[in-house]
Amino acid sequence: MKKLEFEGTSLGDLKTFPPEARREAGHQLYLVQIGENPTDWKPMETIGAGVKEIRVHIAGQWRILYVAKLPQAVYVLHAFPKKSKVTRTIDKDLAKRRYQDLINRLRK
Numbered sequence: 452m453k454k455l456e457f458e459g460t461s462l463g464d465l466k467t468f469p470p471e472a473r474r475e476a477g478h479q480l481y482l483v484q485i486g487e488n489p490t491d492w493k494p495m496e497t498i499g500a501g502v503k504e505i506r507v508h509i510a511g512q513w514r515i516l517y518v519a520k521l522p523q524a525v526y527v528l529h530a531f532p533k534k535s536k537v538t539r540t541i542d543k544d545l546a547k548r549r550y551q552d553l554i555n556r557l558r559k
Contacts, residue, residue: 452485453484453486453519453523453524453525454484454523454524454525455480455484455524455525455527456523456524456526456527458526458527458528458529458549458552458553459528459529459545459549461515461527461528461530461549462527462530464529464530464531465515465527465530468507468530468532469509469510469511471510472507472510472511472513475507475509476505476507476513476515476530479491479492479505479507479515480505480515480517480525480527483505483517483519483525484525489503491505491506491507491508492504492505492506495516495543495546497543498516498528498543498550499546499550499551500520501518501520501521502516502517502518502528502546502550503516503517503518503519504516504538505517506533511532511533512532512533512534513530513531513532514529514530514532514533514538514542515527515529515530516528516529516530516542516546518550518553521557523557526553528545528546528549528553529542529545529546
């Protein structure tokens with residue numbers, strides 16, 4: 452099983468989810484750790500190669516952006532509430548910046 456690493460404030464952000472949504476997010480991340488796909492996800496290649504979005508529909512709409520293709524760990528880039536049909540640019544930009552920082556850090 453791969454370890455789980457949280458980039459930036461993603462762990463704290465995930466902790467702000469309602470308890471039921473947080474529990475479901477944890478279960479979905481566990482599936483990723485053991486090499487399975489989450490039950491509801493979509494690719495987010497515009498953020499970075501291999502980035503995917505977990506979609507949680509409990510007590511609102513919640514999203515977790517992560518990358519699991521790297522051998523070291525599953526990296527959670529961003530966790531946030533989804534308020535509209537389109538993911539906000541600020542959320543995509545933050546995840547993209549964290550992805551680039553992660554890749555640069557791993558190359559050193």
